[in-house]
């Protein structure tokens with residue numbers, strides 16, 4: 001039965017999504033976007049929002065991957081992985097154990113703590129879990145964010161539910177445009193219609209309330225419940241279920257789209273891997289200073305998970321006035337400035353940061 005397999009996938013999905021912020025790699029959550037510093041912690045690496053080429057490569061990979069999965073496997077995301085489906089399915093399964101009486105009311109009650117968990121989990125993707133739990137009812141901004149999110153998630157799940165998939169979800173609308181005749185879908189076998197028992201078991205279990213016998217519907221979330229329900233009826237007669245998965249997964253489009261997605265993934269991995277552990281930016285300030293004296297703004301990014309002790313120096317005949325020794329925390333950036341006094345005539349200034357096996361040179365103008 002597909003339901004059992006879906007439940008296993010759904011429980012795993014819930015465990016991964018809830019647990020990922022607790023997985024610590026190089027001292028940070030495996031996946032977390034830090035708003036104050038605009039950096040994305042990504043499985044032991046860090047992505048700064050100024051690194052457009054990496055953001056672009058990651059976006060390209062994501063779009064290709066989404067297209068690849070949707071065109072070949074149809075609405076597999078909706079039926080097997082979407083958090084909305086997972087939460088509604090799990091709450092329905094818990095409710096079903098308590099019998100038929102007051103099922104709807106019970107589900108609404110179960111969704112209250114589940115929505116709170118969703119709300120706090122979403123915060124964990126922005127604020128480290130330990131800090132979230134410490135400040136949840138102390139910091140007014142976090143408290144307000146948690147409560148508002150909790151309420152919105154609860155209202156959406158409890159009162160809109162599957163209606164969201166049919167009427168609002170933008171991915172659902174996009175999917176219908178991306179399908180082709182070979183995309184994997186759940187379809188009723190019309191050629192065997194004369195042997196269908198018209199028991200409507202498939203209709204009664206459908207979470208979005210459609211009749212699959214009437215043909216493909218854009219509202220179908222490919223949950224396969226109708227296949228299981230029909231199988232429970234047809235198995236007694238030694239027949240295959242009438243609704244079933246149909247499509248051709250392996251075809252030329254699968255290979256070229258899969259190949260393009262794999263190339264994008266490799267390119268992204270190479271870009272991340274080949275990044276220097278430290279990035280160093282120098283910008284000359286336009287403030288009016290006496291000739292021979294210039295001020296520079298410095299930004300130094302530590303892309304590594306190690307604390308670094310570096311030194312700023314110059315190979316030119318200049319005096320650096322300001323802090324030379326730089327201490328960088330893992331995955332951090334420091335912003336500073338330095339005054340440079342030239343002893344002789346100078347057109348270009350050469351600055352270097354070095355230490356811990358790192359040496360980065362930058363050339364900039366000097367007035």
Ligand code: SF4
Nearest residue numbers: 206220221223224226
């Ligand atoms: S038609 Fe079948 S697969 Fe589609 S949503 Fe309804 S029960 Fe799920």
Ligand code: SF4
Nearest residue numbers: 196199200202230242
């Ligand atoms: S459950 Fe199967 S046999 Fe019954 S109406 Fe649906 S398709 Fe026909």
